[in-house]
Amino acid sequence: MKNLTTSKLIKLAHFCLCAFLVINFYSCSRTSDDYTTSNLETEALLEGDLTLATSCQYTIVPEFNNVIFPSRSYTWSAEPSNLVDFTVDPLTFAITIQTLAEGTVTLNLNSDDGQVSSSTQVVIDDENDGILKILAIGNSFSEDALESHFWGLANAQGKQVIIGNMYIGGANLDTHATNASSDSNSYSYRKIDLDGTRTVTSGVSISEAVADENWDYISFQQASYESGLFETFINPLPIVYNAVRSHNSNPCTKYILHKTWAYAQNSTHSGFANYNNDQMTMFNGIIDAYILAENLIPVEMVVPAGTAIQNARTSFLGDGFTSDGYHLNDFGKYIASCTWYETLFGESVIGNSYSPDGMLPLYIELAQQAAHEAVLTPNEITELTDYQDPGGNGILTQPVFINFSTSDNPDGWNAYTGFLEGVAIPNMIYTNGQFTGIEAATTSRFRGVNNTSGAGSTTTDLNMDDSVSKSNFYSHALAWGSNDPIEESIIEFSGFESNDTYEFCFFASRNSVSDNRDTKYTLVGANEQSANLDAANNATNTVCISNVQADANGKIILKVAAGDSNNNGNQFYYINALRISPQ
Structure with a gap:
């Protein structure tokens, strides 16, 4: 899969520069009669034959000779047409296909003037084993969000999941970029298998973890202290993505971002100074940074865990979701896992029967509502107006x-x-x-x-x-x-x-x-x-x-x-x- 967004930006910059030079050159030294068909593309190159799973989305970007952007108009077709759906980028004529059923489909690209044509075959296998497999490349914040309650939420609904977390405490994207480039075996690989068993393996590299399972999703996140600073994403995030992709033999893996939470207002973390020690400054910075970060790599979705925590902070519980001002307590972990559940499975988490030990039914309801609203409105805080006053008269009658x-x-x-x-x-x-x-x-x-x-x-x-x-x-x-x-x-x-x-x-x-x-x-x-x-x-x-x-x-x-x-x-x-x- 090609990084369409990044390549478009680069090509557009080149195109604008070339257009400026060409326009000025021809306006000074040539007439319109001098512009010939030699400036049109004569060939379109496509990727070789592919094998994809069902329910897979994949993008093919044609490469045209002689030009940066194609000068001719093109039409895509699929034979047979019932095996895939597709959309076409009108600027690059890149085709994004969604596989629907098993079989072999031929994708044809033809210029509307009949001068250029190309084709490739896609074999679609039903490799869907019914197991959702997610690998996080992160730190203690991915640990908080995925390792405590996500498996339980999925299991309660009869869903099978495998969870991997490539953990280095406090690791930021620069650390992951360095490790990904050198394939350093410096990670603690935490894995939760189908039966909920958690194992921890030290000294694991990114390539080893990527090859361990046929991952449906691989997630990236910035370290909490830099999560609201977009400039810290620009260089390392594409490096991590490209390295992971180079090790990944599954072309159907979807890449996602984990949007983390702002610190508690009483946090003593030194990184809080990046946001003037103000929770809302940090929250708004995280929202803005992740919106921009989506344009750096092909992002399937963003998990708005940070928005869910901020939603919950509007309830009677206030700011009580961290254990030390930045790591989540058990209730906060449950909220984050609810957000992951609803985002990945595309279904409401409200009513999920999974109940962590010692957690009140009202708290479970509140957590699920906070997560649900975050998925519906990921970049805005939703006030939980139904959870402002749980009652009590201030007169103790029992211990x-x-x-x-x-x-x-x-x-x-x-x-x-x-x-x-x-x-x-x-x-x-x-x-x-x-x-x-x-x-x-x-x-x-x-x-x-x-x-x-x-x-x-x-x-x-x-x-x-x-x-x-x-x-x-x-x-x-x-x-x-x-x-x-x-x-x-x-x-x-x-x-x-x-x-x-x-x-x-x-x-x-x-x-x-x-x-x-x-x-x-x-x-x-x-x-x-x-x-x-x-x-x-x-x-x-x-x-x-x-x-x-x-x-x-x-x-x-x-x-x-x-x-x-x-x-x-x-x-x-x-x-x-x-x-x-x-x-």
Whole structure:
């Protein structure tokens, strides 16, 4: 398949220059009688015989002698005519065929004056095995979008898929261009097979991955920090495309672009400075860059994952779709996968029965709607007006459980999926999925999250799954390497609508340590109370603070800090789980 868009631009530039020179030359030195048939093309060259699969789209570009653009008019025909549909470019007379059924078809190109003719044969085989195969050449953003939930969405609808992801963390198009040109074996090749099994193979080159399957789609994307800067696409994207195409024996592969998402407004990623640390500046830049990038290579479609995330941000959930300000949390990954599903299969994702563990039905509905609207209107934000207020009266009548984790979340728990300032649970739920009307929002960040460092098989009255007890948010009261100290991390609970009192119970755990990791929890509402818990190797203990009452504004502030007994060199402190109960 030829790069029609690029070749047209080059030819048009050459044509304009040549036309300028020719016009001036002939106007000065020749008469119209001097222009003869020697300036007309006398031959049209076509590709040799081809073998294509059914349901394949393929473009053949004739090459004419003596001219840049053909001077004669031409007509294409297909014999028999029922095996293909086709369209013709009126400038280059390139023919784009869509194969319909098995058989052999002869494509004929004839000039309308009868002076030039050419033909080629296309053998159409029914190689459609019913399996959609997608290879992404990307980084952690393609990982977020494809590796967690896309297979599940397809499987729920009885569709068979194979997913490949050529992964290098943070890789931009320049990196991919360099690797593609040298065929470097520097990729981690993540593959999800028909049964959903995921394997990871190190040291794989692009040529090896391209040859591994008869890919229906191969996608490209720019790294997130350059995704809204079109100038960063211009040189490397065609290089990557041409290298991939040279290794690809399947002429029916369709090439697509993955339009990524803007960072959360609270993101601390250094690349956010490219957009003045402003989410909407970044989003609009991404929209504009990908519109222009479509003209650099033959693009079948653009997957508007970034638009879907921005749509979801108009809901009551606000900006809560990333774990660290730029990578997606599990809910964000589900939205991105819904967008891929609807784009590739060409059918609405709304109503898809795939339900990730611990994800509320309302959240699933919201995600599918955000993705659907993004596919319908990929370059504009659609406000999700039906998802503004999920309810709740601000009076707790049952216990509420919070899981401090950016990965797995069990049913009935509230997932606190980000550790930066501004991250929130906009409306906490009871274990039955009903909303409370109470919000939890971080006003002073934690340093990070560790999803595997806590204890498993705990014995406390919180009855935690291992996924809860193993994960913690942590900070350090003293400097840690190049990281400045965080003396306390703060969460604000708001929306309490009564003078009732509550009990807050905390669990913290950090395994495989030999020092004291005493953590102090302070609650400030109508009054102030504190309690301490040593997180070191803890699998059995919790600490509770009773008779907690909101202040006059309906707020309770939680401060997490290092306790007086903490003798760790950096004074690390932790929170894994929290239960809030009415008294």
